[in-house]
Amino acid sequence: MEKHKSKHRHDKKPAVSKRGCALGPLESNMVRSSRFHFAAVFTLTCIAFYAIIQALPPSFIKPINEHTAFILGLVLNALGIHASTANDTVSEGGLAFRLIPECTPIFTVGLFISFVVFYPTTFREKATGLAWVIPALYLGNLVRLVVTFLVSRYDRSLFEVFHVFLGQIFTMLLLILCCILWLRWVDTGVLKREKAMGTARFLASFSLISAFLFLIWLKVHHEYIRLLDWLMNLGFSLFGRSAGLARGTLVYYETFSIVIVVSLILAARSVPWRRKIPMLGAGLGLLFLIHLFHRIDNALMALYNITAIQPLDLTGLIIGQYVVPVLLLIYLVRLQRQDVPTVNAFNR
Numbered sequence: 205m206e207k208h209k210s211k212h213r214h215d216k217k218p219a220v221s222k223r224g225c226a227l228g229p230l231e232s233n234m235v236r237s238s239r240f241h242f243a244a245v246f247t248l249t250c251i252a253f254y255a256i257i258q259a260l261p262p263s264f265i266k267p268i269n270e271h272t273a274f275i276l277g278l279v280l281n282a283l284g285i286h287a288s289t290a291n292d293t294v295s296e297g298g299l300a301f302r303l304i305p306e307c308t309p310i311f312t313v314g315l316f317i318s319f320v321v322f323y324p325t326t327f328r329e330k331a332t333g334l335a336w337v338i339p340a341l342y343l344g345n346l347v348r349l350v351v352t353f354l355v356s357r358y359d360r361s362l363f364e365v366f367h368v369f370l371g372q373i374f375t376m377l378l379l380i381l382c383c384i385l386w387l388r389w390v391d392t393g394v395l396k397r398e399k400a401m402g403t404a405r406f407l408a409s410f411s412l413i414s415a416f417l418f419l420i421w422l423k424v425h426h427e428y429i430r431l432l433d434w435l436m437n438l439g440f441s442l443f444g445r446s447a448g449l450a451r452g453t454l455v456y457y458e459t460f461s462i463v464i465v466v467s468l469i470l471a472a473r474s475v476p477w478r479r480k481i482p483m484l485g486a487g488l489g490l491l492f493l494i495h496l497f498h499r500i501d502n503a504l505m506a507l508y509n510i511t512a513i514q515p516l517d518l519t520g521l522i523i524g525q526y527v528v529p530v531l532l533l534i535y536l537v538r539l540q541r542q543d544v545p546t547v548n549a550f551n552r
Contacts, residue, residue, distance in 0.1 A: 258515040309345040414467035447503040
C-alpha cells in the first residue's frame, strides 16, 4: 500500500541534475544521512580489524585461543567430563578439539565494538551496550563450544553438522539479537512491549527459515562448490594453467554465510519484494565473489605454493560471515525508520 502524497506540499524539491539521479529518494536520503556514514565507517573498521588479525603472527592470537580452551575445559569438568587442556587443545578420550581464532568470540566482539563505537548515540548508551553485550557474546560462544563437544563426544559423525550450524546460524542469531535489542533500547530508552514483540517475531522467523535453508544447503552446497571450481578452471585455462582441486571436504563451512543472508532478508516479512530482490542480488553476488576468490586462493596454495593472498582471502571470508549480514540488518532497520508503512521490517 503506497503512501498518499499530501495535496499541500510546501517543501521545495531538491535540485536534480538534468541527467537525472541514479539513486531513488530513499537511497539519496541514506547517502546524506549519519546512518550511511556510520555504516561506511563501521565497515571499514571491521575490514581493518579482521585484516590485522589475519596478518598478525599466530603468537599474538594464541593466548586468546588458549584462554578459550582453558575455560571450555573448566566447564566440561564442571559437567562431569574429565577433559584435559593443553595449550589450545581440549581432549577427552579419543576426542580432541584444537581451538582456532574462529572458535573464540574475537570476531563477533570486535564487530559489535565497532558497531557501538561508531553508532551516533551517547557515550552512556555505548558503554551500557558494551557492558552487557560483550559478556553475552562470550557466554554464547562458550555454550556453542560445549554443545558441540558434548554432541561429538556421543556421536562423532554429528560434529560437522553441529559445528557449522552452531558456528554460523546460532552465532549470527545471537549477534543479530544483541544488535537489534541495543538499537531498540537506544531509540526508546526502554524495550517497549510492541517493539519487543516485533523483534521476537523477526528473530523467530529468521531462526525457522535459517534452520530450513541450512538443511537444504547442507545437501546441495557441493554443487555450488563445483560451479565455483568450473569458473575457476575456466579462468586458469585462459592462462594455459590447470586448477583442479580435490573436493573431499564433508562440509564447506564458509558457504553457509549464504544461508544467513537469505534468511535475514526473507525474515523481514513486510519488506516488499521490490526491495528484497535487489538486496538478495547484492548480498549473494558479493558472497559469490568472496567464495570464488577463496577457491582461487586454495588452488594457488595447493598447486603452486603461492600464499601471498591468504590473509586477504581469510579476511574476505570473515567479512562475508559477519559484516555482510550486519550491514543488511542496518539497511533493514533503516527501511523501518522511513516514513513508508510498507517497509516496516520487524513490526507487522
